[in-house]
Amino acid sequence: xxxxxxxxxxxxxxxxxxxxxxxxxxxxxxxxxxxxxxxxxxxxxxxxxxxxxxxxxxxxxxxxxxxxxxxxxxxxxxxxxxxxxxxxxxxxxxxxxxxxxxxxxxxxxxxxxxxxxxxxxxxx
Numbered sequence: 004x005x006x007x008x009x010x011x012x013x014x015x016x017x018x019x020x021x022x023x024x025x026x027x028x029x030x031x032x033x034x035x036x037x038x039x040x041x042x043x044x045x046x047x048x049x050x051x052x053x054x055x056x057x058x059x060x061x062x063x064x065x066x067x068x069x070x071x072x073x074x075x076x077x078x079x080x081x082x083x084x085x086x087x088x089x090x091x092x093x094x095x096x097x098x099x100x101x102x103x104x105x106x107x108x109x110x111x112x113x114x115x116x117x118x119x120x121x122x123x124x125x126x127x
Contacts, residue, residue: 032078033086033101040124049123050088050116057093060088062100073114077125078106 032053041047053067054061065082072080079114083101090097102116107111 014078029088031084031101033088033099035088035119037093037120037127038122038124039089039104040126041104041106042126043106043109046081046103048064048083048086049080049104049114049121050119051083051088052102052117053090053097053098054092054097057090057097059093059095059097062098065100066069068100070101070115072118075110075114075123077110077123078104080104 031048033048035051039047039049050073052063052105053058054063062085069080069082081103083103086099086101087096088099089095090099100120104123106123109125111124
């Protein structure tokens, strides 16, 4: 019985490790675009925030990302989940946190998202 319990624990640990390693591979890919156009009421992923320490398998926490987002009268930001993004600073693909923007008002804004400039145009 003791061997069965040990084998069961080993199997559970193996599955947990595989899930952690596979999660970033299953994540949606994000490609940076500096100009975005959307309509009032539309939501779109505007950015992928990378880990400050270049963690390949761990996206930054949404609360930490949200604290650094700029304010805009054109809409609001929300959690886009885990994404894969290419990072020249980190030398390859890493896990990131998707940032979704939902437009609530027409206009144009230039946003600074983690040092990258993104121009958002919202139409009625």
